Amino acid sequence: MKVTIKEVAKYAEVSPSTVSRALKNSPLISQGTKERINEIVKELGYHPNEIARSLANKSSHTLGMILPASAEDSLINPFFTQFILGVTRYLESQHYSLLLSSAKNEEEELQQITRTVNSKRVDGIILMTVRENDKNIEYLMENKFPFVVVGNPKKRDEVLWVDNNNQKAMFEVTEELIKTGHKKIAFLGGSKKLKVTKNRFKGYMEALQKYNIQLDNTIVLEVGFCEKEGYLSTQKLLKSNKTVDAIVTTDDLIAYGSMRAVKELGYRIPDDISITGFNNTVLAQYLFPSLTSVEINSSELGFNAAKLLLASLSDELLNENFYMVKTQLIKRNSSK
Amino acid sequence: MKVTIKEVAKYAEVSPSTVSRALKNSPLISQGTKERINEIVKELGYHPNEIARSLANKSSHTLGMILPASAEDSLINPFFTQFILGVTRYLESQHYSLLLSSAKNEEEELQQITRTVNSKRVDGIILMTVRENDKNIEYLMENKFPFVVVGNPKKRDEVLWVDNNNQKAMFEVTEELIKTGHKKIAFLGGSKKLKVTKNRFKGYMEALQKYNIQLDNTIVLEVGFCEKEGYLSTQKLLKSNKTVDAIVTTDDLIAYGSMRAVKELGYRIPDDISITGFNNTVLAQYLFPSLTSVEINSSELGFNAAKLLLASLSDELLNENFYMVKTQLIKRNSSK
DNA sequence: TAAGTAGATGCAAACGGTTGCATAAACCTG
DNA sequence: CAGGTTTATGCAACCGTTTGCATCTACTTA
Structure with missing residues (x-):
């Protein structure tokens, strides 16, 4: 049998209002009855109907x-x-x-x-x-x-x-690369329309500025969010006689494609070119070499x-x- | 101002009951009023309060x-x-x-x-x-x-x-391997206590039986659900002089570990040993070689x-x- | 001890719907 | 055209809580 607030009230020989007050620790109730009611609540296994509560409270929690x-x-x-x-x-x-x-x-x-x-x-x-x-x-x-x-x-x-x-994250990535001796760092980012990309790019620039490295727009590329595009644009990048010693990306998948291209063209990772991902997906730890990435909580x-x-x-x-x-x-x- | 069923009723010059009936297509209402009410509902932008509904209906949907x-x-x-x-x-x-x-x-x-x-x-x-x-x-x-x-x-x-x-899935995997010429197929499964493992193992056995291959318990191993355990137990397996030409696993991660061990010991995948995963995780398509797996919908x-x-x-x-x-x-x- | 006050409780309306039952109107049918 | 049936509608209770207000009791205080 379902047990409502009225049931409890009947057992406790009080009104439903009193039970309601007891349950929410209202100051409008004596210690004695409050305790008595709480006992009966337990005894009967009463649990307030949240739907009814929501209706009365005009809030669904x-x-x-x-x-x-x-x-x-x-x-x-x-x-x-x-x-x-x-x-x-x-x-x-x-x-x-x-x-x-x-x-x-x-x-x-x-x-x-x-x-x-x-x-x-x-x-x-x-x-x-x-x-x-x-x-x-x-x-x-x-x-x-x-x-x-x-x-x-x-x-x-x-x-x-x-x-x-995002900005700070990419700043840290870039700074870390600069500190470990990289000078020509390419940026492979998703659609520039996206705020995420914009902010990550800002972080990249910020780091370059801090260390007085001139931004080179020919090594900043916009790619789709997938392995294939990472692969293709890295190929293009490396074949264009540009010398880069690092590639930062805005996603692990892009980084993964990039890694494939780099390896195919005979460069070693990280000795010749360092690569970083973003989002720290499951891939990152299992790739070879394992991928430096940014964990998002x-x-x-x-x-x-x-x-x-x-x-x-x-x-x-x-x-x-x-x-x-x-x-x-x-x-x-x-x-x- | 919030619009309730009573508001609608007032405008339509009917009782709330009638509005309620109109809204749920009750047969107890005339076509005419139903249409009129529906118009007013639209006009006022009325939407029933689901909480109140739940309370009255004793069902929260x-x-x-x-x-x-x-x-x-x-x-x-x-x-x-x-x-x-x-x-x-x-x-x-x-x-x-x-x-x-x-x-x-x-x-x-x-x-x-x-x-x-x-x-x-x-x-x-x-x-x-x-x-x-x-x-x-x-x-x-x-x-x-x-x-x-x-x-x-x-x-x-x-x-x-x-x-x-699960059973059918693993049956299909094993059958496919048998049909493509494999004779000694090892089974790397998770905890045998788990129903999943049991069922997948059943499928494996079923296929062996169908093609009259004797079950060899020494190449059936129980491993934890991770890359490392797949790696270690495959090492043990291959170093124990067993000749296997295929390894089926109950998870892509196990398979991945297994692949690593197989490659390290100088075998080629799939030429010497075929390996299959399970669950078709993101890893599967990006591993090298890409991993045959079972997609779970x-x-x-x-x-x-x-x-x-x-x-x-x-x-x-x-x-x-x-x-x-x-x-x-x-x-x-x-x-x- | 009378008047005032504080504290504890109950009453009843409200939240916004649904629905069984009563009733009124319209329609048959012989 | 009276009586019966069908169809459409309204009334009021109900779903299970909450809460403002009224009430009652008991305690102060002069």
Whole structure:
């Protein structure tokens, strides 16, 4: 038989209100009855119906999250699992829950978001990606619905966001290479339209500047996020009589393709050319030579996204509307 | 201003009951008013409050799922993301939602499950792993709470489960090797306690039997699920004067370690020894030589887990209390 | 000891829907 | 055209909590 607050009240010979107060430690209740009620609660095995609670409280104690279409492709990357883990870890510590949906494409993403918002089942939303002119962000801002995004949104002062410090990460990679004697460092990056690429490129430049190395635009290449493009553009690069002694990339897969090209053309890694990746995917440790890369703490990213959003929900005064997660340089054998 | 069913009722000059009926296509309503109400619903931008609905319906239209502790380690495997994707895909098609939590260890898993069940926020639960003497399954069965598990549970006739057809998969791998001329095929499997290993081993044996090859227990080894153990046990195997012309493994990582040992000892892959993996992880396609492996359709696994559970929730008569997902043999260059 | 105050509890409405039952209107049918 | 049936609608209770307000009791304090 289901046990409700009324049952408990009957047994304790008090009103449901009193039970309710006992359960949430209201000051409007005497120590004695509180203890008595708590005993009966245990005895009967009573657990509040969270749905009823949500209705009365006008808060579901739940956040929503949409797995973007891109989750499907990025098989190489445990980012999503790790991110979700981080989110749930924080939410659980705060007795919040996570409602997850997925979308096949951008359009569906927005649909899912509106559905979730409209149905009032969540108090806020976590967006796992940012796009140029992001419709999702637009919608949420227009409707003043609380949310946090991962990555670097356009109106960065008006929204909550978390990101890993891409610029600093690439600065560290480049600096490390310079310090170990490299002078001609090529940059293989993904689409320049992406904020990630831009920021990583900034870090690269920053390091060059610091050590007074002239930026050489002919060894800065834009490639797609895959092994093949890394391979092809490295081939082109090396065959063009350019002498480089290091190649930094914005992804392990690109680095992997690059390694293949370098080896094929008879150079040794890292003796002739050092190569670095990014994202520290599973590949990195198993490649030969193992790949120096940058570890992104996706779980901490998720953790802090949830934390930031919850803090803002509770009218807490936030010092910052964003949170930068530190990355970690993982040195392996592909660089000197 | 928030728009509730009462607002709509007022505008349409009907009672809330009528609006409610209009929205769910009840036969107790005239075509005319139904259309009128639907117009007003659109005009006002009304969306039912799902929480209130759940309370009245005593059903949340939501399933619960717990990311097991092991999700943390299995970085190499996009299994979880893919599985979740499959689940959400099906749930969305049925207008259901997914409530996700995570657990750091077995104990916490059970806690999460009881919490979720007690709070009445979900109609059923999806378990992503099965253990020996699984406390979670025990609890759910005792409380007669609807659930489905991934993998092969003990009381397989009494619970709902989905699994990939491990036996058949390994049968196919082994048969393929036999057909391409291999005679001495070693088996490198994970812990024999695991149902997965057992089933894969069965498939291996089945193929041997079919082609009248005598099982040789000295080339059947139990190893941990990692590269290193694959490496070490293959070394031992090859140094023990055994002649093998193929090695099947129950995981790509084991296979990878195995490849390393084989190459070090001077054998060629696949000319001298063929090697196969399992799970078709990202590694497989990027190794050298690329690794023949077995693709597990985790997304379909999730899809059907959700489907099975929902079917049982709707008192549908099930033909089967389980669903076997087909695997796919991916031939690459590590086998002839 | 009377009046005032603090503390503990209950009542009843509210949250936003659903649904069994009663009823009114419209339609048959002989 | 009276009586019965069908169809469409409304009423009110209910789902399980929360909470503002009223009430009651007991304790101060002059």
